[in-house]
Each structure stands twice: as structure tokens, then as C-alpha cells.
Amino acid sequence: MPPATTTPSAESFAPPARDVGAPVRVALDLMGGDQAPEAVIDGALLALDELPAVSVTLVGPEQVARRLLADRGRSEACVIAPATQVIGMGEDPARAVRAKRDATVRVAAQLVRDGGADAMVSVGSTGATMAAALFTLGRLPGVTRPALAIDLPTPAGPVVLLDAGATVEAGPDLLAQYAVAGSAYARIRYGLPHPRVGLLSVGSERSKGDPLRKLAYDVLTGLAEAGLLVFIGNVEGHDAAGGPADVIVTDGFTGNVLLKGMEGAAAMVTTLLTGTILDPTPGPVTAGTVLPLLAEVSDRVGSAAMGGALLGVHGVVVIGHGSSSPRAVTGAIAQAVQLHRQDVLPAVARGLAALSGRSSLHAVTP
Amino acid sequence: MERVILAAIVKVMETDPARLNRTTALVRDLNADSLALVEIVDIVEEGLAPRARPGFHIDDDDLDGLVTVGDAISYVLARL
Numbered sequence: 001m002p003p004a005t006t007t008p009s010a011e012s013f014a015p016p017a018r019d020v021g022a023p024v025r026v027a028l029d030l031m032g033g034d035q036a037p038e039a040v041i042d043g044a045l046l047a048l049d050e051l052p053a054v055s056v057t058l059v060g061p062e063q064v065a066r067r068l069l070a071d072r073g074r075s076e077a078c079v080i081a082p083a084t085q086v087i088g089m090g091e092d093p094a095r096a097v098r099a100k101r102d103a104t105v106r107v108a109a110q111l112v113r114d115g116g117a118d119a120m121v122s123v124g125s126t127g128a129t130m131a132a133a134l135f136t137l138g139r140l141p142g143v144t145r146p147a148l149a150i151d152l153p154t155p156a157g158p159v160v161l162l163d164a165g166a167t168v169e170a171g172p173d174l175l176a177q178y179a180v181a182g183s184a185y186a187r188i189r190y191g192l193p194h195p196r197v198g199l200l201s202v203g204s205e206r207s208k209g210d211p212l213r214k215l216a217y218d219v220l221t222g223l224a225e226a227g228l229l230v231f232i233g234n235v236e237g238h239d240a241a242g243g244p245a246d247v248i249v250t251d252g253f254t255g256n257v258l259l260k261g262m263e264g265a266a267a268m269v270t271t272l273l274t275g276t277i278l279d280p281t282p283g284p285v286t287a288g289t290v291l292p293l294l295a296e297v298s299d300r301v302g303s304a305a306m307g308g309a310l311l312g313v314h315g316v317v318v319i320g321h322g323s324s325s326p327r328a329v330t331g332a333i334a335q336a337v338q339l340h341r342q343d344v345l346p347a348v349a350r351g352l353a354a355l356s357g358r359s360s361l362h363a364v365t366p
Numbered sequence: 367m368e369r370v371i372l373a374a375i376v377k378v379m380e381t382d383p384a385r386l387n388r389t390t391a392l393v394r395d396l397n398a399d400s401l402a403l404v405e406i407v408d409i410v411e412e413g414l415a416p417r418a419r420p421g422f423h424i425d426d427d428d429l430d431g432l433v434t435v436g437d438a439i440s441y442v443l444a445r446l
Contacts, residue, residue, distance in 0.1 A: 094404040095426050098411075131401070135408050141380070145401070 023055045024337045027108040027117035030060030030068075031086040032124020034323045040123065041068040043329020048077055050330065054337055057117055059083050059108040081116075083107035086124075089322060093127030097135060105129050109136035112315040119336035121307075123320035123329055130166045130310060130319070137314040142352035145170075146312030147178045148252070148319060149185055150259060151335075154242035160186050160195075161240055161248045164308050165256035166319075172216040175199070175249055177355060179220055181311040182247040183229040184351035188344045190246070198235030198245030200254060208234055212251070220249075228354060237261075270294060307332035309339055311348050316340050367414065367446065368439050374409035375435065378402050388436030403429050410442065418446050 028044055030037045037060060044056045055078075058065045062082040069075050085100040087093070097106055105124065109132045111117040122129040130146055139146065147163035162182045163170065170178075179197050186195035199216055201209035206217055217234065224231035235245045237258055250258070277290050307328070310317040316339045320332035339345070376383050379396045392398040398406070407424045415422060422445060432438045 094401050098404055098408050098426070131404075134401070135405055138377070 021053060023053045024119065024340050025055050025057065025117045026333050026336050027057045027059050027081065027111040027120040028329075028333065029104045029108050029120070029122035029124055029129070030058045030065055031083075031104045032122040032129070032322075033320070033329075035325070036124070037064060037068060039324060039326050040329055041065075041072070042326035043324070043333065045072060045074055045077060046326055046330040047333040051334055051337060054333065055079065056333065057081050057111065059104045059111070060086075081107055081111060087128040089125050091125070091128070093125060093131045097128055097131040103128070103132065105132035106136060109133050109315070109317075112317075113137050118340045119316035119318065121318045121320065121329075121332045121336050123322060123324040123332060125322075126165055126319050129317065133310055133313045133315065133317045137317070140312055140314060140349045140352050142355045143177060143181075143312035144174055145177075146310050147181060148255075148308040149182055149311050150255075150308040151189070152240055152262070154240075156242035157246075158186075158190055159240060159242065159246060159248060160189075161250075161255055161259065162308075162311065163250065163252040163255045164259045165252045166310060167252040168256075169253070170212070170251035172212060172219045175212075175216040175251065176219045176223060177312070177352060179223065179229055179231070179247070179249045180351045180355050181348050182249060184347040185309065185311060185344055186247050188342055188347040189339070192246055194230045195246040196232045196244060197229050197247045197249060198232050198239060198243075200237070200240075200248050200250035200258070201234040202236065204234045204236065206233065216249075223355075228351070307335045309335065309344070312352070314345075316345060367417070367443065370413040371406075371410055371439055371442060372435070374406045374413065375438075377409065378406045386435055388434060388439065390435045391433055392435065392438070393433070400429075403432075406438075410438075414442065414446065422446065 028040065030040050033040060044058065047054060048056060057079040059081045060083055062080055065080045069077060083102055083104040085103040087096045087100060087103050087105060097103060105122050105128050108120040108122065112120050113136050126148065134146060145167040148166040149160050149162040150164040152159045152161055160182050162178050183195045183197055186192050199213060199220060201213045220231045223229050232244055235243055235248055239245055240248055240258055240262060273294060277287050307318050307320045310319055316336055318332045318336040320328055372383060372386055375386060379398060379402065381396055390396065392403065411424055432441055
């Protein structure tokens with residue numbers, strides 16, 4: 001694929017001169033998620049109470065938004081951007097976004113595109129949010145498909161997993177885009193000068209994996225030799241909980257399965273530990289001291305690990321888990337604010353722009 | 367009108383306009399997948415809306431029949 005001819009250059013993503021003390025304006029999809037709109041509004045109000053210099057625009061049916069705010073005695077807390085249509089979890093994302101021009105995710109993306117918001121957040125359908133962002137904001141040069149990047153809070157420090165489910169199918173060229181975008185993201189977000197990128201597979205040896213992984217291994221090796229990133233080879237699923245890689249790259253199908261597996265495992269361990277602690281048999285620890293700590297860890301995993309940044313579109317977009325609690329919604333808003341303040345987008349754009357001229361990537365697409 | 371369609375294809379597929387002609391196949395030659403096709407159609411609809419008759423719409427079910435750039439241009443022309 002030849003270089004872009006009409007899309008903006010990476011230079012157009014230079015950080016704008018702005019008042020660093022100005023509130024970051026977040027457009028929030030009021031109707032997205034299993035517990036919407038109540039969990040969303042509570043999460044928004046929590047964010048306004050806890051986060052400095054943030055404003056929230058609720059995107060959804062105006063009467064619903066007004067009623068929710070009034071019920072909580074916070075009528076003036078948020079700006080409301082009316083949107084009458086909602087995209088359900090079961091709908092075909094691309095077609096639904098196209099058919100519903102007044103859908104909440106579409107209106108939220110338009111706010112970002114038109115300068116009415118600095119970032120958008122949705123805890124609704126990942127596919128619909130991705131499609132709305134793609135159609136409305138457009139993709140960065142060099143991007144075939146955006147990826148969902150999740151920050152996993154491991155004991156050894158954050159591990160960025162991408163793609164966590166934005167695009168189910170991927171070829172090696174797409175995995176290369178994810179690797180470059182994830183590397184730029186980790187460099188800016190976590191101050192890592194040379195993030196170590198690993199390719200998720202079923203063994204650390206180069207020979208392990210399916211044809212996609214083997215092709216991707218060669219492409220990523222080429223990118224490392226060209227100085228575009230640091231590639232450490234294959235990593236395994238357990239490395240997502242802390243290991244040699246700062247960034248783990250995989251296709252959206254596998255990434256989502258891994259993420260959901262980790263969520264399930266975390267919930268299982270939490271439940272088992274809680275049961276053990278609540279056991280009436282006297283022991284060296286007491287429920288009163290341990291349970292709050294356990295709740296804190298669980299909350300941290302729930303709010304921080306479950307919001308993902310959509311990398312590859314012209315704007316800051318954060319997608320949270322569909323079952324997000326108010327605390328998780330607040331976490332997603334906080335993440336959007338941080339991404340805007342850190343100017344992650346220009347760094348990702350520059351990295352991807354360097355990739356877009358490498359025609360060799362496409363030569364190995366199966 | 368044709369310009370709007372070509373611009374949408376160039377934007378979404380990041381392809382050189384010089385590569386495009388009426389016989390260019392969207393899937394075979396440009397590697398457009400289903401999401402890219404929907405994205406192109408979305409841009410075309412929005413771009414042509416001010417000039418089209420009320421209710422102008424490209425049906426998603428018709429996308430499979432739009433094999434080449436020429437197919438897309440003819441299809442849209444017939445519905446404007």
C-alpha cells in the first residue's frame with residue numbers, strides 16, 4: 001500500500017499549545033454498559049468530585065440525563081449533549097453506527113472531532129465505539145485498524161496488552177502496527193525509554209505458534225532491526241501478569257480471551273481468599289484487617305485494568321468494560337484525562353507514520 | 367459526485383489516487399474488508415447528502431454487489 005496522499009501527516013499531531021490548567025473535557029456515553037445509565041452517571045459525578053480540572057459532557061437522551069442529575073441533587077454538574085439513539089451489545093457494530101446517526105457513541109465522537117471535547121469514554125459496545133471513532137474521527141496514517149490497549153496493573157509494573165478486542169482478526173502487518181503503537185504508548189504513558197515488546201504465543205521459542213505468530217515474529221524482528229522498537233520475542237499468557245515484556249502484542253480475539261480469562265481468575269482467587277478469611281476458625285489474620293486490603297486490590301484491578309485506550313484514531317478514546325461499576329467508569333474517565341494530558345496521541349501518530357512507508361510489511365501478509 | 371467516491375476510497379484505503387480507475391476492484395486490488403467498505407459508504411453518504419434527493423441511502427445489503435470502483439459509481443449515480 002503506497003503512502004497516504006490525503007490523510008494528515010504526523011506533524012499535524014504536534015501537541016497543541018494549550019492552558020495546562022484548563023479542565024479536560026470528557027464526552028461520556030451515558031447509555032453504554034450493562035448498568036447504564038445509573039452506573040455511568042454515578043461514575044461521572046465521582047470523577048468530578050475526585051479528579052482535578054475535569055468537566056464531563058453526558059451524551060444521551062436529554063430528559064434521562066436531566067432526571068438522573070436532579071435525582072442526585074447535581075443538576076448543574078454536567079453539560080448535556082443530546083443523543084437519542086443507543087447501540088445495543090447485540091447489534092452489528094458497523095451497521096448500527098451507520099444506521100443510527102444520532103447514537104450516543106457517534107455524537108460523543110463528533111464532539112471530539114469538532115473540538116467540543118478533548119476525549120470520549122464509553123463502557124458500551126467495544127465494536128460500536130470503535131466503529132464510531134473510526135468513522136467519525138478517522139484513522140491515523142499507517143493504521144489499518146485501531147487496537148484496544150489495556151494497562152494491566154501487575155506487581156512488577158504496568159503491562160500494556162493490545163489488541164484486547166477491537167479487531168478480532170489480524171495479519172502480521174496489523175500486529176506490527178499494534179507493536180509500534182503500543183511501544184509509543186508505553187514510552188509516553190509510563191516514561192519507558194525503550195519499552196520491551198513481546199509477541200503473545202504458546203511458547204517463548206521462535207518456532208512456537210501458528211502461522212500468524214511465526215510471520216509476525218519475522219516482521220517484528222525486522223522492525224527491531226530498523227530501530228523502530230525493542231522486540232524481545234515470544235511471551236506466554238502468564239507474562240501478562242508480569243514478565244519480561246512491557247508491551248504484549250496479539251490479535252483481538254486472543255487478547256480478549258486472555259483478558260477475560262485474567263478477569264475470571266482474579267475474581268475466583270478473590271472469592272476463595274474471601275471465603276478463607278471469613279472462616280470462623282481463628283488464625284493469624286483477621287477479616288477486619290485483610291478484607292479492606294483485598295477490596296482495595298479488587299477495586300484497583302476492576303477500575304484500572306478494565307478500561308482500554310483505542311490506539312490508531314484521531315482522538316483520545318477510552319473504552320471500558322461493559323459491566324463497569326461507577327468506580328470503573330471513574331477509572332475510565334481518569335484514564336482519558338491522563339491520555340489527553342500526556343499527549344499520547346502525537347507519539348503514537350509519529351510511530352505509526354514511520355511504519356506506513358514500509359511496504360515490506362504487506363509482502364508477508366498471508 | 368465521482369470525486370466524492372474516489373476521495374472516500376483514497377482516504378479509507380490510504381491509496382494513491384493514480385491507482386484508481388473504474389475497473390479497480392475494492393476487495394481484490396485494494397484489500398478492502400467489510401469494515402472498510404462500510405466506512406467508505408458512510409463517508410460517501412455524508413459527502414453527497416447535501417446534493418442528493420431526500421432519503422438518499424446506500425443499503426448495506428447491496429455492498430456485496432459493488433465489486434469495482436465503477437460499480438460503486440454507477441450504483442450511487444442511479445440513486446442520487
